[in-house]
Amino acid sequence: MRYDFDRIIDRSNNFAAKYDELELRFGRGDLLPLWVADMDFKAAQPIVDAIRARAAQEIYGYTARPDTYFEAVVSWYKRRYDWEIQREWMSYSPTVVTAMSIIMREFTKPGDKIIIQTPVYYPFFSVVQDNGRELVCNPLKLVGEDYVMDYEDLECKIDDQVKYLILCNPHNPVGRVWTKEELTKLGNICMKNNIKVIADEIHGDLVLYGKKYTPFASISEEFAKYSITCISATKTFNLAGLQASTVIFPDTKDHDKFEKILNILDIKRNNCFSLVAMQAAYQEGEEWLKQLMEYVGENIRFVTDYCEDHIPQIKPNKPEGTYLLWLNCKELGLKDEDLHNLMVNEAKVALNGGTGFGPEGSGYMRMNVACSRRLLEEGLSRIKKAVSKI
Template sequence: MSYNFDQIIERKNTNSAKWDGLKDVFGKDDVLPMWVADMDFRCPQPIVDAIVKRAEHGIYGYPKRPVSYYESIIYWMKKRHNWDIKEEWISFSPGVVPALNMLIMALTNPGDKVVVQSPVYFPFFSAVKNNNRVLVNNELKLQNGNYVMDFERLEKQIDSKTKMLILCSPHNPVGRVWSREELKRLGEICLKNNIIIVSDEIHSDIVYSGYKHTPIASISEELAKNTITCIAPSKTFNVAGLYTSVVIIPNKKLKDKYKNILERIHIGMGNIFGIEALEAGYRYGEEWLENLLKYLEGNIEYSINFINKRIPKIKAIRPEGTYLLWLDYRELKLSNKELKNLMVDKAKVGLSDGAMFGSGGEGFQRMNIGCPREIIKEGLERIEKAINQL
């Protein structure tokens, strides 16, 4: 089957947060949206067909997840990531961010310390702070154009109150796909110090040639018992609006604690169309995904070549995974406010402000390249023109 990822599909006036929420985010609605992490591609046809078929039934009562739903998750994790998981490990969340909050509530106490590694997806910070836990930041190190974890600093920051580490794997926004060796070392530190790992692996299916995603829980049985893994079809198949995520918890004691929070808040039932989309995607979406990955790799090459040749004052960190490009503007020597104004008011491009991702993000911007190449071309040309006018 052929796939036309170059097709530009009108998303304005579809209640799209990305396209119709510009004024709320940027203060104006004439910017080109390349910010929030959803793609501008139509999702795989099997997902559309499954949703349409279910919609045609005409009754949308409370849903129940069938055995086939769990089987599709188990199949996908084995096929794509060589991890054998069991049905009894699988739980639900309406999103990875709600899962992070519920897991913090379930598995730690107020005053406990939770480690994150910035610059990182900013809801990690609020999940810790809003639940009255203490945020410990182990900032990533940028070395020779590549980010690495600072294991020595991490071990120095750990004490008896450190109870959890939230891992972003692959990492948003810097695009790292952590190696098995890096994950093993991180896991060993957490096991030695009785720190539970919560691994956000929502981008795990968006990994490029030469790299392989390793679920940290798949490395050993000991790590599996100490890790909660959060995945979703949302980034993979562009179905974020269906709010259906998977929480994999091999340790029954930890799973029971999570289940207690899920039931207390009463949000475990799920979205009837999300159930259909997840199963259809994991069963029939692989061919579409493989074609998507090739197109995204082309977008990355186009973007980096454009930046290197025409906007050399910007440095692009080449992503190993995700459809997010982490752009280094620090050579411009602008304040954070000046940089935001340059992008929004002069270039009229809506990117994600690097400072939102915590320490180490100042002077950076995150660009979503999950869109037709013509949109990327327009966005980069706008940025080029604005910088040339400085």
């Protein structure tokens, strides 16, 4: 079937954070929301059908995951990325951030250091620091217009206290889809220093322009043993409100320890709708995803061309994955709070401020382009008008 991503969907009764938290987060509710990473698109029809059928059963008791739930994930990763995930490696978490937070609390101790590669998804800071662990930043390097990992800086920052590195693959917000070579170099440094990699690969399916996503753990058996991978169809298929993710522990001691904690916290079960939605997504969602990424790719081209023609002071990066655009706004010559003020109070557009992703984000904004092109055009024309008044 042909999906209509151009259609503008009214989310006013959708209880959507992206819309309903504008006042709370930006101080005013009349903004065009291009911030938090969910999409303004309807879900794939097979997912909607599966949820409708489950709702129609009219019994919503405790759930038990059938083998087909896990088989759907295994089959997706095997056929798309040639990664053979073993059933005994797989566990569950309501969200990826929940899993990372549990790992921090239960797999590390106070004083342990965790490396992140900034600018990066802001909860990476909080899962480390708010759980009382020490954060070490290994900033990405800008080489020309491309972000790359800084391996020399990484090696300099490693000491005996460093226990984990949190990898973002593909990388939010800069949109890099790390190559096998880049991941291999990173993995070798980590292994040599006995550092485990927590691979947040929630954006793995959202890859653009023929680029190839490589699951870190798929590179070798040794890398797998040194990894914990977090994945979920919630990001790929716009199901964040259903809250379900898969956590993969090729080291089965870690797996068993994690499952014990899920039991203690009593968060081991899917809700009844996520259970059927995840299966439907991985079994029947591929066509929707293909059409989605074509549309997102066109949206990125649209924003890039628009900025070039009308707002040349704003330079979007060229993402290889995700539906997030990292906008270099430095040529506007504004301090970060003035840039925020321009977008919110003049343009009336809600974007994520760059400094939320680390100090390297100064002068940048993140734009979510997973919405109809007409909304993007409206947002850009508001920004153009606001910029012309500086």
